[in-house]
Amino acid sequence: MTDYYEILEVSKEATKEEIKNAFRKKARTLHPDVNKSPDAGEKFKELGKAYETLSDDNKRATYDRYGEDGLKDAGFDTGGPFAAGFGDLNEILSSLMSGMGFGGNFAHFGFGGHDTAGDDLRLDIEIEFEQAVFGVNREIKFEHLETCPSCHGTGAEKGSRPVTCPKCHGSGQVKQVMRTPLGSFAHITMCPECAGSGQVINNPCKDCRGCGRVRKEKTVEIRIPAGVDNMSKIRLSGEGDAGLDSARAGDLFVVIHVKQSDYFKRDGNNIFTGLEITPAQAVLGDEVSVRTLDGETKVHIHAGIQSGNSVKIRNAGVPFLSKPSHRGDHVIIVSVRIPTHLSEEEKNLYRKLHEINGGGKKPQTTLKDKIKGAFNA
Numbered sequence: 015m016t017d018y019y020e021i022l023e024v025s026k027e028a029t030k031e032e033i034k035n036a037f038r039k040k041a042r043t044l045h046p047d048v049n050k051s052p053d054a055g056e057k058f059k060e061l062g063k064a065y066e067t068l069s070d071d072n073k074r075a076t077y078d079r080y081g082e083d084g085l086k087d088a089g090f091d092t093g094g095p096f097a098a099g100f101g102d103l104n105e106i107l108s109s110l111m112s113g114m115g116f117g118g119n120f121a122h123f124g125f126g127g128h129d130t131a132g133d134d135l136r137l138d139i140e141i142e143f144e145q146a147v148f149g150v151n152r153e154i155k156f157e158h159l160e161t162c163p164s165c166h167g168t169g170a171e172k173g174s175r176p177v178t179c180p181k182c183h184g185s186g187q188v189k190q191v192m193r194t195p196l197g198s199f200a201h202i203t204m205c206p207e208c209a210g211s212g213q214v215i216n217n218p219c220k221d222c223r224g225c226g227r228v229r230k231e232k233t234v235e236i237r238i239p240a241g242v243d244n245m246s247k248i249r250l251s252g253e254g255d256a257g258l259d260s261a262r263a264g265d266l267f268v269v270i271h272v273k274q275s276d277y278f279k280r281d282g283n284n285i286f287t288g289l290e291i292t293p294a295q296a297v298l299g300d301e302v303s304v305r306t307l308d309g310e311t312k313v314h315i316h317a318g319i320q321s322g323n324s325v326k327i328r329n330a331g332v333p334f335l336s337k338p339s340h341r342g343d344h345v346i347i348v349s350v351r352i353p354t355h356l357s358e359e360e361k362n363l364y365r366k367l368h369e370i371n372g373g374g375k376k377p378q379t380t381l382k383d384k385i386k387g388a389f390n391a
């Protein structure tokens with residue numbers, strides 16, 4: 015049960031002036047032009063309904079005594095689309111709020127208007143890691159609304175055509191006079207007979223049941239460009255739902271989900287991989303074969319490399335979307351693996367090395383020195 019006083023946040027004894035002020039204040043925060051929460055439109059309508067009722071002495075008295083149902087029984091239309099439709103509210107607001115920063119332009123957001131443009135649609139697809147790096151052609155399948163081919167969007171069965179709406183005589187609007195405590199307002203609202211189109215269909219098209227649009231599955235091939243990242247969007251202009259009355263169609267947004275790679279890690283346009291080397295390779299340096307996005311390639315490990323150091327291959331990362339000839343880097347992070355399963359020969363070589371290094375006689379590094387060293391590094 016909706017409480018109109020609660021909606022306006024006024025007491026049951028509120029004066030007309032208080033009600034007007036409360037409405038004005040709330041309307042400014044709830045107006046869908048400024049409030050983007052999804053239920054703002056609904057709340058705004060409710061607010062209008064509450065104001066419409068409480069600002070009219072007769073309606074308020076009926077409401078106070080019998081509630082919302084009482085209004086209906088008394089012949090006050092509370093539920094109809096135009097009882098507190100956006101068209102009415104536009105008028106009330108325009109008169110109340112001129113010079114309050116709204117500019118009086120409430121024409122969009124369906125305020126008594128007739129939104130005929132087609133909806134935007136979204137399609138999610140998944141691609142492989144390497145496909146995102148180098149780009150790929152991909153066939154996609156989706157459903158959207160197309161202009162009905164049988165009636166070419168008119169909604170009228172073959173051989174017939176929509177006729178001028180008898181209620182609004184083709185204008186799509188009807189004029190109503192509303193009495194409010196602020197005076198009488200002649201206001202224009204959308205024609206309920208033809209929903210603002212100015213035309214009615216007496217013999218609806220069988221294929222689209224008069225809607226003018228039909229649901230169709232479509233397959234197209236798209237080019238996913240090199241360098242796309244996870245959650246990149248590709249816009250296919252005009253591939254959303256068809257508009258009504260030859261209004262523009264919506265767009266289709268293809269959202270790309272990129273699978274992760276077991277081997278490569280990507281950060282923006284750079285690629286990271288790991289490489290394990292032996293102590294001998296670390297000490298002496300080496301040429302090693304590594305896997306890159308472009309295949310196997312040789313990289314030079316310089317003598318004396320430490321665990322955690324990296325080797326960079328420039329221009330071997332992910333291409334830049336804006337400039338595909340330009341690529342990020344491939345960073346190879348090196349770690350030295352201490353061998354655990356050694357042959358007798360290897361063990362002897364390590365023993366020899368150990369002796370040359372002074373065996374166990376060399377002074378041991380204390381934990382304290384180690385910590386100091388780490389801070390000095």
Ligand SMILES: [Zn+2]
Pocket residue numbers: 162163164165166167168169170219220221222223224225226227
């Ligand atoms: Zn049709």
Ligand SMILES: [Zn+2]
Pocket residue numbers: 179180181182183184185186187205206207208209210211212213
């Ligand atoms: Zn009409």
